[in-house]
Amino acid sequence: MTLALDATLCGLIVAVALATVLGRGVFRAIVFFIVYGLLLSVAWVRLGAVDVALAEAAIGAGLTGVLFLAAVGKLARTGAEAEPAPGRPHLPAALACAGLTGALAWAWFALPEPERPGSDLAAALPRAGVENPVTAVLLNFRAWDTLLESIVLLAALVGLWLLARDEDWHDRLGLPQHVRPGGVMESFGRLLPPVGVLVGIYLVYIGADRPGGAFQGGTVLAAVGLVAALAGLIRTPRVTGHLWRAAMVVGPLVFLAAGVAGAALGAGFLTLPEPIAGGAIFAIEIALASSIAVTLAFLVIGPPERGHRR
Amino acid sequence: MSALVAVLVLPLAGALATVALPGRAARIAASTAIAATLAAALALAAWVAARGVPRLEIGGWAPPVGIAVEADGLAAAMIVMTATVMAAAGLSARHMLAPGAAGARAAFGFWPLMLLLWAALNAVFVSRDLFNLYVGIELLSLAAIGLVAIEGKAAALAAAMRYMIFALAGSLLYLAGVVLVYAAHGALDAGLLTDRTPARTDGLALALMTVGLMAKTALFPFHVWLPPAHGGAPAPASAMLSALVPKASFVILLRLWFDVMPDQATEGALALMAALGTAAVIWGGLAALVQERLKLIVAYSTVAQIGYLFLVFPLAGGASAEMPWAAGAWNGAVFLALSHGLAKAAMFLAVGQWMAARGGDRLEDLRGIATAMPMTAFAFALSSITLVGLPPSGGFTAKYLIMTSAFAAGQWGWALVMAGGGLLAAAYLYRPVAVIFARAEVPDSPLPSRGRQVVPLILAGAAVALGIASAAPFDLLSTGRPQAAGEGL
16 A cells, blocks of 8 residues: 555656656746646655655745746736747756766666664664754754854845846835735735644744744744745834844844854854753754744845836 | 854854845845855965864765765865855945845845855855765756846847756756666765775766756856856855856865766866866967957956866866876865956956946946056956966966976976966956056046945955965865875976
8 A cells, every 4th residue: 555655656756746847838847846746745655754844835936936927927917928939958067967867877777775763863863852863963963054044044135136137225125016906815814824824933933843844934924024024014024124123133143142152152163051951952943943933034035126117 | 163064164154044024124135144154264274274174964864875975175175265256245235235236035035045045055065975975056046047037138038048957957867877876886985985896887877967067157068058148147245156166066076076976087078077178278268358348358268267177077087196296186176166256256356346336247337447447447457467377377387286296297288278378368357457447537426435445455365375375275275185195296
């Protein structure tokens, strides 16, 4: 039974991936891409990696899909051709991709059986301050990676804002949204956020012990903000809004400050002494989730733009 | 030890402050972070020279559980060079981005991106962990792409987009290689991997990582993104992008081929890398010869100079690794990376000041500029000497080391590449130098202050000083080298 399920899942993933790449039409490709992300997250659940599944569903399928849809909408509005003319396949690119695929397929057979995570990790886990091993790796063992990753998001947002026109800089982020009063989007926008806020906060809260954490929870919270903005319930802020900018940096800042405090107190850079590790990780996760939520939402909304301009 | 933490933390803290604070306060925060990081970089180099290699297991977790960082001589030297270039670029940008001189958009974006770029460079130079290096080059690429786009014109955005496609493809290939390494060995730490039992997939992993890093280093034939990106950015950004960014992925390549997996270095692969380097020297040199815009000449010269760096692989890797000439080639390549960084930054900053005075960088616009701005013209000429490789510059020392290694190794073909590349560089740099020193009617235009004009001169002087006083940087470089790198030739 499980074999049949897994085989069906694999078949579906490959089929949807092919449909994404080979099918005509950008919009259709995006829809397939979102389905592809959801199927992948099911596959991660089957592999027992629930944290990865959550991230894939929220970011890989959800936010990335919304970004693509927004890009297509923008192309159509500016009058640019969203549908590329059907052309011949790019032969060198096709050959390079085929070669890479072949090499990776060979590697799959040549690699040794994967081992369980080593004994070093098992020995370190009880001293990490949290029970969820993924959170232990992300916020304690490899905290330096995670700190840099959280700043990568910030760099992406600064880069995105630089794409604004100089004369639009002081306008609100993104394009103004208009929804029909009492329409589907508006009622959706009233219904979803309370539930979403609850789920997002729960995911951050539970992250210490079970699947969840700042990235997954922050993404859900970002989605809540996006739905509210799309439904026209809230107006997007401006680049110069200093409270929002502070919210963007508070996560990395708290993380960095905790690291420096460890160094200053003699424990070492980014060292969380065992008795306080759990509490420190929780505090860092809350701050990170706020920054991730704000930054991701701003990334999807886009740079400041004046409405109705060509 | 605390200097090691400081070079990682200070630029990050500065970047966060410049995002959060309003205009004037952000400028003050940026200046403070630049000065503090420069001081920390010098302190770190002094520590390394006096006491050896500081090592930090971040969070107190030893590999394979945690991440280790180490500042060996190579890292310390690159960090000091980076700090010098960053300080000069920051000084130049202060005036360019002053309120009123630039739009609010560029004035907001430049400082955080510059400081993030710096933090990423330092993180890459000291990291001993293959996945941490991936995070580092991701941050590096994103900040660099933002700096290319900062001009805001359509051409700059197109260059940034092209750069992004190359950089992301490179990142993915590198990551695929890291995944293979982790799957085979369950470790990401450079030291642990050096002592590993080689697996069948190691060759493929190294190849994937190398191709990805070559795309990021802009080695021929992956160089096509570089000239429009470096030529289109504002001068202080071009200086950082051209002098520093390709060096980070090159340093990772050095670590992979000489420290992590020297056992996988086959003669054919090493020769192929040097052959691509040779193609880069020739192609970059020829392309620089036919450009009409000075910034593009300087950018194509980076394509050529990156090519030299890859001659180190057959001369110091594989069967040559145990030979007496290996140390000379290795030191020569690092010396070239250092002196090219200083000289190239000096050139871009000088060109930036001329563009501000003359309104363009076409060679015809710049005729006789030396009469009006002699200090920057002198800086450009000094930098040219280093790029061509004439004594007594750092470029000469580097080329001398690599050429003597090539002759000692009996691989004289690579020495020919060095000599031919030097001639090409002399040819393509003669045109701008001749134009800027030509006698011409000088149109009256407002000139930058002397304080600003002296900045590129300091950088160019440092590139020459690297050749005159080569003993101290030489000792620093050999700190923490596995082989006795100070010996040899």
